[in-house]
Amino acid sequence: MESCLRNRVLVTGASGLLGRQVFSVLKEGGWQVRGLCSTRPRLGLVRCDLTKAGEAERQIADFCPDIVIHLVAERRPDVCHKKTHDAEVLNVDVTSSIAKACSKFGCWMIFLSTDYVFDGKSPPYSVDAVTNPLSEYGMQKIKGEQVTLQEAPGAAVVRVPLLYGQLEYMKESGVTAMYTDLKSGALTKADHTQKRYPTYTKDLAMIIVKMLERHSEGKKLQGIYQWQSDECLTKYDMVQLIAQITNLDASSVTASTAVSKFPVPQDTRMDCSKLILDLGIDPAHFRTPISSALSETFRLNAAHKCGEDAVPQETHAEIRRTAQDPDEAAIKERSTKFHRTVRAPAGYTIVTQETAHAGTKTCSLVLQDSSLDSALEEETMEDPSRCRRFSHPCFVVAS
Numbered sequence: 001m002e003s004c005l006r007n008r009v010l011v012t013g014a015s016g017l018l019g020r021q022v023f024s025v026l027k028e029g030g031w032q033v034r035g036l037c038s039t040r041p042r043l044g045l046v047r048c049d050l051t052k053a054g055e056a057e058r059q060i061a062d063f064c065p066d067i068v069i070h071l072v073a074e075r076r077p078d079v080c081h082k083k084t085h086d087a088e089v090l091n092v093d094v095t096s097s098i099a100k101a102c103s104k105f106g107c108w109m110i111f112l113s114t115d116y117v118f119d120g121k122s123p124p125y126s127v128d129a130v131t132n133p134l135s136e137y138g139m140q141k142i143k144g145e146q147v148t149l150q151e152a153p154g155a156a157v158v159r160v161p162l163l164y165g166q167l168e169y170m171k172e173s174g175v176t177a178m179y180t181d182l183k184s185g186a187l188t189k190a191d192h193t194q195k196r197y198p199t200y201t202k203d204l205a206m207i208i209v210k211m212l213e214r215h216s217e218g219k220k221l222q223g224i225y226q227w228q229s230d231e232c233l234t235k236y237d238m239v240q241l242i243a244q245i246t247n248l249d250a251s252s253v254t255a256s257t258a259v260s261k262f263p264v265p266q267d268t269r270m271d272c273s274k275l276i277l278d279l280g281i282d283p284a285h286f287r288t289p290i291s292s293a294l295s296e297t298f299r300l301n302a303a304h305k306c307g308e309d310a311v312p313q314e315t316h317a318e319i320r321r322t323a324q325d326p327d328e329a330a331i332k333e334r335s336t337k338f339h340r341t342v343r344a345p346a347g348y349t350i351v352t353q354e355t356a357h358a359g360t361k362t363c364s365l366v367l368q369d370s371s372l373d374s375a376l377e378e379e380t381m382e383d384p385s386r387c388r389r390f391s392h393p394c395f396v397v398a399s
Ligand SMILES: NC(=O)c1ccc[n+]([C@@H]2O[C@H](COP(=O)([O-])OP(=O)(O)OC[C@H]3O[C@@H](n4cnc5c(N)ncnc54)[C@H](OP(=O)(O)O)[C@@H]3O)[C@@H](O)[C@H]2O)c1
Pocket: 012, 013, 014, 015, 016, 017, 018, 019, 036, 037, 038, 039, 040, 041, 048, 049, 050, 051, 070, 071, 072, 073, 074, 075, 090, 112, 113, 114, 115, 160, 161, 162, 163, 164, 174, 358
């Protein structure tokens, strides 16, 4: 085992839904934190492609963390189903490389997993309940758990359910994904069979920080843990709640009991008592009621004006992107849907920036201060006071 400094935390996937929250809570809490990202560079994050041979070890050797929180994943079940190999590289192979490097450099590792490891037929599920995933995603996450615990024996795995929180675009979370269609009147029905326990990323980030604190105090947190909110909602319930919060009319949306296209677990309620006991916490302090957490999410979204509802109205620029891969109907449809005119506020220009890794091109929209040089400098792009960045999977096109 090679030596490492203490109290340094490396967060992989720090540009993601959960990673952004974990990264900022750690920063605010005074931890020495480095966040890694891939296609969504932002202030303070280091950009890398963890699928590259040797990259995981390079990143860990370079920062020399005490703790690694591994959040990189392909977590869209449909993408895992269609692009099994690519998803497996991210969900399993990268996790294995991170775990091996953690073991080599003596870092404690936390790996985030999912309630989709269960079939949803016999809740509640204890941490040692038999897993039986219904999807490729669930299967890959189990493999991720296994390689983590094999390669980095002191590691902790935390299974969590559907997440929501501060967003870059509405469809980033399964909870808010229906908002755009609800708003446009295109949403006619929502599932009312599958029981979900939507969990606020801010609460989960606080739980993760609590784990770090307990670990630093010498408490051994090892093996499988589970965390989720204690409020149970179906997608239909979520739509009704969103309508209430945003003053939209959801009276024409019907509660669907149709069988879903992809097999999904019906009820994955998880027993969180092991984590509660080991952290010595009152769980109520880490479970913001969904009505206020979701209100806050929409309030923040409006304040930051993120995603497809974000682009303000004034001078305009047109952005067009087309999916190139004919097999990727879903991506193509989403890309095509997003063809539209977007407008920049006075004093700003909309520019696009293309990045590519692992055969995938991503196009980001950036609102750039018009007084700046037209050549986009990386540091200008990173300066939130001068640029506002919008990344969206609609702009992801297969090359
Ligand atoms: N979101 C949920 O509802 C949910 C539910 C249950 C469990 N989980 C688990 O929670 C964890 C965090 O999920 P999340 O929702 O935050 O995921 P996410 O929003 O999809 O973010 C994924 C992260 O992985 C990074 N990434 C992707 N490919 C990479 C590569 N080749 N090299 C380096 N980084 C790469 C992304 O970077 P860029 O964005 O910069 O490309 C992004 O930061 C995952 O383990 C997931 O399985 C999530």
